[in-house]
Amino acid sequence: MSRTVAIIGGGPAGLAAARLIKVNDPRALVTIYERADASGETFGFGVGLTESTMSNMAKADPITADRLREASHAGHSLVLRTGGREVGLHGARNLAIGRAALLEVLTKSALEAGVEIRLGCKAGVADVQADVVVAADGARSAVRERLAHRLGVSITYGSLHYMWCGTDFAVSNANFTWRTRDDAMFVVHAYPYADDRSTFLIETDDESFRAAGLDRFAAEAPAGESDERSLALLEDVFSEELGGRRLLANRTRWAQFPTVSLRNWSAGNVVLIGDAAHTAHYTIGSGTKLALEDAIALAEALAEHDDTDAAFAAYETARRPYVDRFKHLAARSQNWWSSFRERAAQAPERIALSYMTRAGNLGIEHYAAEYPETARAALAPLGEAPVGEPDTVGDWVLGRAPDVATADLAGALRAEWDGGEVWGPAHDAFVARLSGEDADVIVVGGPSDPKHVGARIDVAERVRWAGKTVVVEVPSALRTEAAAAVGAGRADAVVLVG
Template structure:
């Protein structure tokens, strides 16, 4: 089978690697419009559950990225100069460029030579391939070319965010909430290397307008954010990498394939950064697609099987992501709560964690929360 993969991000690289490794005689071409060392953003996170899922199917890749990852077992919330830790919430992180480097090595070792700096401008350029895997992200050429056939829907979250990095080291995945005279800000921050961290700044549209960010340069915006989060950064700067203000895009496709084309990752669906699942979802999509292709000899049946098996799982995650995003859209109101009530509201925001699960997952936090609730009763 001749396969064309569009997109050299984690999803595209992982499909090319996994398919070629399991089918050495297959012809696989991977096309990426950017250079091999180009990427947007800084670090990406995986939950413990996501890593275990990947380990079950591909332990070699987990072993390859494991030594490069930073790990922790709790979340820290900072509000009004107070802090609380929620135990038992394990995550690991890795620099996005570092992850791409590992996957690029594995792709080449499997026998695929990615074609970087190669822009595919029309699907017609890919005639002759039996399968086209669209791993080309939020602005997918394949999806845009056949929006009606894929049943595309798109909307945007109202909050604004800018994705920075910083040499400030944070010991856990942390959230810092700051009130200013022109509105509230939130920063999502975690280390992805011993001396580097992701630092994503978020605010509502009203606050964004009051600060005049629409008319600010990237550098001017960065300086303002450094001032707002000066205490959190401890004198360290923010670093920009295309760190423009954005609205999070919600993408969903009712149909996951059309003809011999199939979507994976952000080309197919998006999940809010507050649940940290974008890269995970792309990799799990690829695993499901490979299994479906191996289970059915007929391509049409295989792609239908991929959608039937994977869509219910993704819908649950996207539903949780939307609930999480809705909480962030109201985070200035949540900031009026006391520290423990605020933390409880935060950790239960997706609707997937009830008190029983929270007691089992985070016994130290839950004991403290319930003791405080009892004092107030």
């Protein structure tokens, strides 16, 4: 059966979906409505593409995958820089590509397949008539807003403020570093995405933001303008990293990341994909990946099911667990960055280990295998780690840790946290209550699924900052995460349960 398909939004999700739907069903009439006047006119600078994204693209659309690889900048190692030192975080794993180049490749592929692209065309659901309407209109989706009551929309804004800037030179290696100015701390995530371009993404916590008086521009200037005053300040703060050069702006202003979640990803003949359906914090660099993979899954589901409802259900069933997992990793990463100021005084190796294990998806053994000397230094508070045999490091950490707490466990205070993972007001209140308790040792337990375990490890770390000794109950199945929590100093010890 051939359909008419209207796609609102010509970003990565919309362009990739259009091509694949058309390739699967050449008789379908597929039209993209994109509000930008020209192809490649977009916000932001470069984005990272992981090898897993590339291999998924290669399976679904080898021609476009090859073009993307060709338009990308070669992989780069990630390092942490501080006090004139450089600590390795991971080797060259990701490609990077300018958003404009990404959109050019996807546009070319969509046009070749026979998709019609209407540029300069801002559309809403009421403006388009088609069997299937795909909302690919991004994180601030107007389609989603219009159908909010049927989709069950939840949007929360992160406390961090970020500015997506660029540079007109390629930084050496992907890196992150930080600088303080008076009472404010600024962190930069930088990586090259072309021979003469880098993403230079700067973030600051809410306290710093206000201390530096940066809150005024948002209230005074209309959307679409770049915040020149903040850019001048940041050029000064990061003058060493920039070598005295200017920051590039592209609709660059302070923003707080919106985390979008929906109860339903479709309503009637409208289905949402990419950022319109879900967002995952940029510090795990996966939004474009999820957008492209949504497009692949939706095109497959539409090809397999003539019935549109069945196709939408198949698409959501295929994608939701995977997306939820990334949202969980992203939330933990976002929390880590939101509280970075608390960790900045630690030894760089400790920060590195903490960073690499922040989301709970990478084991301490993995890091020890890649950077044994850094891992040894990071784990020095626990003793001389056997980094020569990286596979044993996790067990070694767990074997060391109980000594810290067993003697005190009998008199410890036990608390349960089952309120989800986000550092919202309830989490803050729970941390404040435990921090104020008389007991010196606190055991934190709760449900056994990874989301809750991650949340109570976060509780433990925050309560430790108040000077308590904190022991976390972790299911034996999550032994790797338990070892990382202790090794990176998030918990004093763990009790393996179940």
